[in-house]
Amino acid sequence: MNQTDRPVANPLVVLREEFDDWAVLFNPDTADAVGINPLGVALWKTIDGTRTVAQLVSQVRAGFADVPASADAEIAAYLDDLIGKGFVGCEPAPAA
Amino acid sequence: MSVGVMRTPRKLDLELTSQCNLRCRYCYFFSNPAVQYRDLSTGEWLQFFAELGSLGVMDVTLSGGEALMRTDIRQLIQGVVDNRMRFALLSNGGLIDDATAAFLAGTKRCNHVQVSLDGSRPEAHDSARGRGSWEGAVRGIRTLQRHGVPVAVRLTIHHFNVDDLEAAARFILDDLGLSRFGTNSAGYFGNCQRHADEMMLTAAERQMAMDTLTRLNREYNGRINAAAGPLAEGRVWRKMEAARKGGASAFSNGGRLTGCGCTSNKIAVRSDGAIVPCNMLPHLVLGYINRDALAAIWQGDPVLAGLRGRRETPLSDFEFCAQCAYQPYCTGNCPGLAYTLTGQVNHPSPDACLRRFVADGGCVC
Numbered sequence: 001m002n003q004t005d006r007p008v009a010n011p012l013v014v015l016r017e018e019f020d021d022w023a024v025l026f027n028p029d030t031a032d033a034v035g036i037n038p039l040g041v042a043l044w045k046t047i048d049g050t051r052t053v054a055q056l057v058s059q060v061r062a063g064f065a066d067v068p069a070s071a072d073a074e075i076a077a078y079l080d081d082l083i084g085k086g087f088v089g090c091e092p093a094p095a096a
Numbered sequence: 097m098s099v100g101v102m103r104t105p106r107k108l109d110l111e112l113t114s115q116c117n118l119r120c121r122y123c124y125f126f127s128n129p130a131v132q133y134r135d136l137s138t139g140e141w142l143q144f145f146a147e148l149g150s151l152g153v154m155d156v157t158l159s160g161g162e163a164l165m166r167t168d169i170r171q172l173i174q175g176v177v178d179n180r181m182r183f184a185l186l187s188n189g190g191l192i193d194d195a196t197a198a199f200l201a202g203t204k205r206c207n208h209v210q211v212s213l214d215g216s217r218p219e220a221h222d223s224a225r226g227r228g229s230w231e232g233a234v235r236g237i238r239t240l241q242r243h244g245v246p247v248a249v250r251l252t253i254h255h256f257n258v259d260d261l262e263a264a265a266r267f268i269l270d271d272l273g274l275s276r277f278g279t280n281s282a283g284y285f286g287n288c289q290r291h292a293d294e295m296m297l298t299a300a301e302r303q304m305a306m307d308t309l310t311r312l313n314r315e316y317n318g319r320i321n322a323a324a325g326p327l328a329e330g331r332v333w334r335k336m337e338a339a340r341k342g343g344a345s346a347f348s349n350g351g352r353l354t355g356c357g358c359t360s361n362k363i364a365v366r367s368d369g370a371i372v373p374c375n376m377l378p379h380l381v382l383g384y385i386n387r388d389a390l391a392a393i394w395q396g397d398p399v400l401a402g403l404r405g406r407r408e409t410p411l412s413d414f415e416f417c418a419q420c421a422y423q424p425y426c427t428g429n430c431p432g433l434a435y436t437l438t439g440q441v442n443h444p445s446p447d448a449c450l451r452r453f454v455a456d457g458g459c460v461c
Contacts, residue, residue, distance in 0.1 A: 012180060013180075014152050014154065014180050016102075016103075016104070016106070016152035016154070017103060017152070018102060018103050019103055024152075026152070026154050026180075028154070028177075028181060028205055029204060031182055031207070033154070
């Protein structure tokens with residue numbers, strides 16, 4: 001995934017939030033479920049196809065304290081994982 | 097809200113109808129004086145499904161009665177699908193035709209259809225379920241298989257089919273080609289309370305079922321499942337007996353009423369819309385759908401909280417368990433059976449009591 005891609009959540013996927021701010025993403029078409037941490041929940045709520053990966057990372061840095069330098073790669077890997085599972089689609093950046 | 101309980105239930109068991117084309121002699125559902133046997137409208141169920149969707153419920157199990165008795169069943173299942181849930185369907189199989197199976201397959205959300213099949217031959221099955229029901233069940237299973245719908249089979253063991261278990265396993269696993277099947281036994285609920293003497297297993301029959309199923313399960317590499325009934329009891333009771341003989345320390349879940357974990361992730365709805373903790377506790381009405389908010393019940397109902405807290409109750413509190421050498425290893429088992437047998441939910445169930453089984457001549461050696 002490139003920093004200029006615009007990920008978009010699969011509208012079929014269910015976000016089940018729990019009391020500890022963790023959550024489960026559930027794809028009813030495949031019965032796949034994955035647990036996500038509070039940062040993953042915050043990201044999930046903003047991946048609506050209007051923001052690039054770079055903008056999402058900036059948002060995380062603004063909203064969470066002590067975000068490590070490795071966050072860019074970790075967020076990209078998280079989104080790649082969700083794309084692989086069919087939880088997220090990706091709108092590629094328009095050709096230059 | 098106790099630790100470890102989800103914000104909303106992950107699953108629901110929904111009794112969509114009180115109608116059934118059969119009257120099985122051991123059916124848990126019928127003949128319960130606490131239950132109003134009436135059905136909700138299509139719109140009432142669809143309104144509730146929208147609430148479930150908003151709460152992030154993942155799975156529902158649709159039953160009855162016989163869920164396929166509802167003429168609007170496809171509309172209801174579509175409502176489940178539209179609200180981003182998956183479903184399982186419990187059926188006696190007799191009403192499953194090609195059109196129904198094709199519809200279920202087409203939803204792509206069906207975890208499985210569980211068909212009740214109680215034997216390898218009509219006599220073993222029909223003795224409790226009525227003439228012609230075995231043929232209907234087998235025809236239903238084969239129809240589902242033809243359409244690629246995942247099929248599960250549940251075999252309920254009782255006095256009239258306990259000698260058919262070996263043939264039944266071969267029929268289900270070899271002839272029908274299922275990958276596995278589940279077993280339980282007729283329990284002291286509903287219709288079975290009226291026919292207990294003729295339907296329920298004696299200690300000797302329970303012993304025979306336990307030994308036969310344990311042997312068959314070994315032979316079939318674990319393809320026979322059980323959460324309750326003789327196979328499950330055999331597995332647990334052997335561990336308890338070994339622990340007692342070896343003087344082992346208490347099991348982590350032993351010595352308290354920990355036998356039921358259902359209320360940590362699921363809840364049930366009766367056909368009249370009453371929200372209850374479990375299908376086996378239909379007298380404990382927590383509220384009604386579309387009138388009471390499910391999330392509020394799940395998070396704040398005192399009866400539900402009491403059931404969840406049941407697991408802190410030590411077995412030493414009960415006269416029933418006094419002087420029992422199995423106490424450190426026992427979970428007290430199903431609260432539903434505890435209620436029907438003793439009149440108390442917060443009590444160990446006498447049904448799966450190892451000490452009683454041994455006193456009745458049973459052996460887990």
